[in-house]
Amino acid sequence: xxxxxxxxxxxxxxxxxxxxxxxxxxxxxxxxxxxxxxxxxxxxxxxxxxxxxxxxxxxxxxxxxxxxxxxxxxxxxxxxxxxxxxxxxxxxxxxxxxxxxxxxxxxxxxxxxxxxxxxxxxxxxxxxxxxxxxxxxxxxxxxxxxxxxxxxxxxxxxxxxxxxxx
Numbered sequence: 001x002x003x004x005x006x007x008x009x010x011x012x013x014x015x016x017x018x019x020x021x022x023x024x025x026x027x028x029x030x031x032x033x034x035x036x037x038x039x040x041x042x043x044x045x046x047x048x049x050x051x052x053x054x055x056x057x058x059x060x061x062x063x064x065x066x067x068x069x070x071x072x073x074x075x076x077x078x079x080x081x082x083x084x085x086x087x088x089x090x091x092x093x094x095x096x097x098x099x100x101x102x103x104x105x106x107x108x109x110x111x112x113x114x115x116x117x118x119x120x121x122x123x124x125x126x127x128x129x130x131x132x133x134x135x136x137x138x139x140x141x142x143x144x145x146x147x148x149x150x151x152x153x154x155x156x157x158x159x160x161x162x163x164x165x166x
Contacts, residue, residue, distance in 0.1 A: 009034035016047040
């Protein structure tokens with residue numbers, strides 16, 4: 001396998017860090033080390049139709065940005081691909097791309113659904129279903145686990161030969 005050519009730091013201003021081909025075809029380790037050491041907050045200027053964006057290369061800095069909801073937002077998207085195409089269509093609809101009070105409301109709704117009390121009910125339901133599927137499969141002379149017990153059988157938790165088909 002041929003080694004990928006290295007991107008030296010002096011090429012930084014001429015390359016497009018959002019270009020997937022760059023990441024597939026070139027070795028960027030030296031460039032990322034340079035950014036982390038010398039330019040941990042680097043602004044990639046717009047390239048063609050793509051808008052510019054910030055590159056934050058140190059973990060502690062990235063965590064500071066992540067936690068600073070007063071100055072930074074995820075509401076236009078949280079993946080570079082969606083940001084570069086004008087934003088995420090799920091903005092302010094899905095929790096991952098919502099900030100502030102609306103994010104807190106979404107989180108509080110989900111916290112109720114994942115409370116220990118609610119999960120206990122779900123856990124018991126899953127346990128009963130699995131026990132039933134295994135009991136029915138064990139009564140047979142032979143069993144195809146995928147067909148008789150796996151998730152494909154979950155559409156019929158009271159599965160018997162007379163009531164369900166695989």
